[in-house]
Amino acid sequence: MFRFAIKMLFGDNAKFYGILLGLGFASLLIAQQASIFVGLMSRTFAFIGDVGHVDLWVFDPTQSYVDEPKPLRTTALERVRGVTGVAWAAPLYKGLLVATLPDGKRQLCNVVGIDDDTLAAGPGTIVEGSVADLRQPDAVMVQVGSSQQNMMFPAELAPGALPAPGQVIDPKGPKRPVQIGDIVELNERRARVVGLVRCPETFTPGPTIYTVYSRALTYAPPARRVMSAVLVKANEGVDPAELCERITEQTGYAALQPWDYSMRTLGYWMRETGIPINFGIAIALGFFVGVAIAGQMFYNFTLDNLRYFGAFKAMGASSRLLLGMVALQALVAGVLGLGLGLGAVSAFGLNAAGGKLAFKMLWQIPFIAAGAVLVICVLASVISMWKVVRLDPADVFKGA
Amino acid sequence: MPDATPSTQHAAPGGGPPPDGRPLAIRLRAVAKTFGKGESAVRALRGVDLDVPAGALTMLVGPSGCGKTTLISILAGLLARDAGELAVFGQDLGALRRDRLSAWRRDNVGFIFQQFNLVPQLTVAENVSVPLVLKGESVGAAVRKAHDILATLGLEGRGASAPLKLSGGQQQRVAIARALIHEPRLLVCDEPTSALDAELGRRVMGFIRDRSRSPDRAVVVVTHDDRIFHLADTIAHMDDGLVRSVERRAPHIEPPQTAKQGSA
Numbered sequence: 001m002f003r004f005a006i007k008m009l010f011g012d013n014a015k016f017y018g019i020l021l022g023l024g025f026a027s028l029l030i031a032q033q034a035s036i037f038v039g040l041m042s043r044t045f046a047f048i049g050d051v052g053h054v055d056l057w058v059f060d061p062t063q064s065y066v067d068e069p070k071p072l073r074t075t076a077l078e079r080v081r082g083v084t085g086v087a088w089a090a091p092l093y094k095g096l097l098v099a100t101l102p103d104g105k106r107q108l109c110n111v112v113g114i115d116d117d118t119l120a121a122g123p124g125t126i127v128e129g130s131v132a133d134l135r136q137p138d139a140v141m142v143q144v145g146s147s148q149q150n151m152m153f154p155a156e157l158a159p160g161a162l163p164a165p166g167q168v169i170d171p172k173g174p175k176r177p178v179q180i181g182d183i184v185e186l187n188e189r190r191a192r193v194v195g196l197v198r199c200p201e202t203f204t205p206g207p208t209i210y211t212v213y214s215r216a217l218t219y220a221p222p223a224r225r226v227m228s229a230v231l232v233k234a235n236e237g238v239d240p241a242e243l244c245e246r247i248t249e250q251t252g253y254a255a256l257q258p259w260d261y262s263m264r265t266l267g268y269w270m271r272e273t274g275i276p277i278n279f280g281i282a283i284a285l286g287f288f289v290g291v292a293i294a295g296q297m298f299y300n301f302t303l304d305n306l307r308y309f310g311a312f313k314a315m316g317a318s319s320r321l322l323l324g325m326v327a328l329q330a331l332v333a334g335v336l337g338l339g340l341g342l343g344a345v346s347a348f349g350l351n352a353a354g355g356k357l358a359f360k361m362l363w364q365i366p367f368i369a370a371g372a373v374l375v376i377c378v379l380a381s382v383i384s385m386w387k388v389v390r391l392d393p394a395d396v397f398k399g400a
Numbered sequence: 401m402p403d404a405t406p407s408t409q410h411a412a413p414g415g416g417p418p419p420d421g422r423p424l425a426i427r428l429r430a431v432a433k434t435f436g437k438g439e440s441a442v443r444a445l446r447g448v449d450l451d452v453p454a455g456a457l458t459m460l461v462g463p464s465g466c467g468k469t470t471l472i473s474i475l476a477g478l479l480a481r482d483a484g485e486l487a488v489f490g491q492d493l494g495a496l497r498r499d500r501l502s503a504w505r506r507d508n509v510g511f512i513f514q515q516f517n518l519v520p521q522l523t524v525a526e527n528v529s530v531p532l533v534l535k536g537e538s539v540g541a542a543v544r545k546a547h548d549i550l551a552t553l554g555l556e557g558r559g560a561s562a563p564l565k566l567s568g569g570q571q572q573r574v575a576i577a578r579a580l581i582h583e584p585r586l587l588v589c590d591e592p593t594s595a596l597d598a599e600l601g602r603r604v605m606g607f608i609r610d611r612s613r614s615p616d617r618a619v620v621v622v623t624h625d626d627r628i629f630h631l632a633d634t635i636a637h638m639d640d641g642l643v644r645s646v647e648r649r650a651p652h653i654e655p656p657q658t659a660k661q662g663s664a
């Protein structure tokens with residue numbers, strides 16, 4: 001009879017495709033919106049993960065996310081270095097500064113200054129050049145290949161060339177990406193591109209520019225507090241969690257391991273912004289679309305078949321068998337609809353990779369979508385089953 | 401109950417032959433059924449006594465609303481009676497639990513509905529195979545048997561069609577094939593000919609009648625259709641929730657020529 005149940009489902013073309021589309025659309029919406037949500041939210045702390053070889057971050061205790069401008073006093077570095085268990089501690093500058101390009105275009109940039117001595121916590125992926133080149137005068141490394149705003153130069157200017165006196169550059173003219181040798185101004189000070197790097201997409205707009213800490217300070221507007229964080233490597237055998245506690249105890253600064261700091265940052269964005277609500281609404285919408293379209297179509301499908309189920313019941317099919325048939329129909333529709341939806345999401349995700357969309361399908365997301373589809377199918381089939389169980393076999397003699 | 405004398409007919413359900421020599425398939429005594437409660441209660445059956453002979457075609461006739469459908473629903477195990485005695489081939493249906501009862505229907509009853517209730521998404525042969533599949537037979541084997549019985553009903557080669565592609569008369573024969581494929585002891589039909597023209601109705605009833613000709617079978621047909629009354633072996637006239645009279649038309653056990661002593 002289960003074979004017949006499947007045939008009944010597939011045979012009712014209009015309803016079957018309606019159910020599939022509804023479920024597919026629901027799982028598409030749920031998985032796609034969840035993936036974008038995860039992708040977007042992971043950008044908030046992507047920078048932390050990109051800084052390698054660091055055991056902990058020391059920062060102002062009132063700072064709630066990595067980009068929050070709450071710098072430390074310069075003395076913080078020495079104080080952290082004085083805590084036992086610290087192998088090395090390096091300063092980090094991170095701030096938004098305006099770069100002026102040769103054609104006069106101004107662009108907001110995310111400037112990162114790393115420790116002059118160790119060059120620790122440098123860019124994760126170097127496309128061209130070497131971190132050591134940052135030791136040259138005015139040297140910076142610039143992010144390329146971002147989906148957001150890359151640094152673009154007028155195509156007519158060779159790397160390093162500045163416009164000749166009297167040369168007018170059309171700001172709308174053809175552009176080329178930044179190259180080694182290019183020169184920009186950061187807060188009226190010269191910066192020479194010595195390397196190209198790749199960085200994870202972040203929430204902050206504009207390309208990321210790496211330089212050494214001391215030079216970053218010359219670019220930054222003067223202020224009493226400029227150090228964004230102290231990056232710490234623990235001594236061999238020292239538990240980073242314990243070291244965090246000790247640093248907080250002795251210096252009064254907050255200290256967290258990278259993952260915990262990431263989660264603190266994520267927590268801020270989750271709590272303080274409308275992003276989760278907005279995506280939550282989209283995901284809930286997907287769910288309700290699924291219930292409304294697929295659930296209701298499935299229910300109608302069962303209603304249409306009720307007289308046949310009634311006939312089967314009269315002919316001696318047990319309620320359990322009929323319930324099994326309905327459950328199987330719901331399950332098959334659910335699996336196919338889910339496959340359809342997730343397939344579409346994956347195709348979408350492949351296209352989005354490298355595109356402007358933040359898209360990150362965690363392995364949990366298909367399961368969440370599957371769970372949602374399962375709930376939809378169970379809801380739809382339970383209401384349908386209720387009809388089937390209540391079916392009075394004597395009613396088959398009552399003309400429909 | 402003009403022709404029934406309960407005290408003398410049988411001691412035990414399904415036991416010895418009734419006075420006219422026919423074995424008994426179904427025995428009802430004082431069967432009552434009320435739908436609803438209080439003011440709106442409908443007494444659909446008010447104490448029905450009826451003996452349905454085996455090996456014969458019994459028709460239930462009577463005005464609309466007199467309780468015919470209710471009665472066949474009860475004797476086919478689809479509906480529980482409120483009071484009275486009922487034995488079908490010796491089985492007291494009231495004694496069976498729900499799941500046992502549906503298994504009993506599966507094994508013993510064939511149904512022909514007024515609306516044929518053929519599943520449109522299944523082929524003709526698959527529809528016919530359902531009773532066998534319900535009994536646990538494989539779909540393959542059941543469908544093969546379905547093709548065979550369809551052939552005996554003049555529908556060879558139509559097994560793979562969609563039911564809705566067939567004419568009304570052909571669909572009715574498919575429904576008959578489905579009702580008979582598992583060789584049920586009891587066949588119940590509610591208005592089986594109402595959708596058919598006179599000629600087709602007679603042919604269909606003739607086929608059903610032939611199937612009743614076995615001492616371990618019984619056929620009960622509810623009908624308004626006076627064009628087919630002559631095919632009945634027994635006609636029970638119902639009115640207002642009661643069987644008012646029973647016409648016995650002919651002896652029913654093969655060979656039919658031996659003892660002609662029909663009572664009226």
Ligand SMILES: Nc1ncnc2c1ncn2[C@@H]1O[C@H](COP(=O)(O)OP(=O)(O)OP(=O)(O)O)[C@@H](O)[C@H]1O
Pocket residue numbers: 435436442443444463464465466467468469470471
């Ligand atoms: N499920 C039910 N609930 C309430 N009343 C019912 C129900 N089924 C039947 N009845 C009532 O019981 C009475 C007998 O109904 P039944 O269907 O047995 O009549 P019938 O002889 O088959 O009539 P018809 O020739 O019109 O089919 C009618 O008054 C009907 O309204």
Ligand SMILES: [Mg+2]
Pocket residue numbers: 468469470590
């Ligand atoms: Mg009726």
